[in-house]
Amino acid sequence: xxxxxxxxxxxxxxxxxxxxxxxxxxxxxxxxxxxxxxxxxxxxxxxxxxxxxxxxxxxxxxxxxxxxxxxxxxxxxxxxxxxxxxxxxxxxxxxxxxxxxxxxxxxxxxxxxxxxxxxxxxxxxxxxxxxxxxxxxxxxxxxxxxxxxxxxxxxxxxxxxxxxxxxxxxxxxxxxxxxxxxxxxxxxxxxxxxxxxxxxxxxxxxxxxxxxxxxxxxxxxxxxxxxxxxxxxxxxxxxxxxxxxxxxxx
Ligand code: G
Ligand code: G
Ligand code: MN
Ligand code: NA
Numbered sequence: 001x002x003x004x005x006x007x008x009x010x011x012x013x014x015x016x017x018x019x020x021x022x023x024x025x026x027x028x029x030x031x032x033x034x035x036x037x038x039x040x041x042x043x044x045x046x047x048x049x050x051x052x053x054x055x056x057x058x059x060x061x062x063x064x065x066x067x068x069x070x071x072x073x074x075x076x077x078x079x080x081x082x083x084x085x086x087x088x089x090x091x092x093x094x095x096x097x098x099x100x101x102x103x104x105x106x107x108x109x110x111x112x113x114x115x116x117x118x119x120x121x122x123x124x125x126x127x128x129x130x131x132x133x134x135x136x137x138x139x140x141x142x143x144x145x146x147x148x149x150x151x152x153x154x155x156x157x158x159x160x161x162x163x164x165x166x167x168x169x170x171x172x173x174x175x176x177x178x179x180x181x182x183x184x185x186x187x188x189x190x191x192x193x194x195x196x197x198x199x200x201x202x203x204x205x206x207x208x209x210x211x212x213x214x215x216x217x218x219x220x221x222x223x224x225x226x227x228x229x230x231x232x233x234x235x236x237x238x239x240x241x242x243x244x245x246x247x248x249x250x
């Protein structure tokens with residue numbers, strides 16, 4: 001396919017960069033960090049979304065190279081953030097079956113000088129199901145180094161609850177499909193309430209994704225949700241823009 005050759009060149013030319021979306025503490029009303037979201041801006045100015053190029057990178061064997069490039073860039077950007085802010089970074093499901101993942105990630109953090117305790121890695125359930133034994137080894141390597149692990153897109157897979165009892169996640173991210181429909185669907189409201197209770201019981205921080213409306217934010221705050229993310233709180237933006245918005249000195 002055409003996109004594959006282009007992708008290889010795009011990584012080399014650093015046309016694929018992380019954008020950053022704020023993660024907001026809903027109790028203290030303040031930004032606690034940012035999730036890095038890959039964006040590919042081609043030379044012609046067009047944007048190719050990650051839902052298109054990440055699967056190609058996986059199939060073409062370019063995901064390791066792409067992840068290394070993005071993580072290095074994100075950690076370098078995050079060096080200029082205030083010290084307490086965390087960097088949240090997505091891993092592709094197939095990467096958790098690579099035993100060397102932990103070493104590679106820690107090498108990048110070491111090279112850049114970004115502390116592991118300020119890094120959070122987002123993984124999905126499907127990542128863990130593929131090769132559970134290797135996933136455990138990799139996650140243990142990362143956790144032992146001080147990195148935190150978030151279970152992403154929670155509620156959309158088929159074995160979320162078994163994953164929760166098998167691993168100790170630091171954070172659960174409720175998939176945005178729940179937030180999108182919970183005001184018009186009374187059952188959805190109860191589901192979110194139950195997930196928040198589950199998080200409290202397990203001692204796991206709960207993040208709600210896809211908050212677009214004031215009323216959704218209000219309801220999630222009433223339910224005691226810890227962290228929020230979504231267009232209402234801030235769209236993903238390039239590093240220069242978040243620095244400007246946040247008035248950091250670069
Ligand atoms: O930013 P957007 O909502 O379009 O992201 C779409 C999907 O791409 C999400 O599932 C997100 O987790 C994934 N994604 C975004 N950036 C990265 C990245 O750097 N690495 C991986 N593996 N997935 C990413
Ligand atoms: O799978 P993951 O949760 O990593 O993907 C996050 C995706 O959600 C990114 O593509 C990001 O651009 C998108 N996103 C972030 N906030 C919102 C929002 O408020 N509404 C919608 N529809 N998408 C969002
Ligand atoms: Mn994510
Ligand atoms: Na998600």
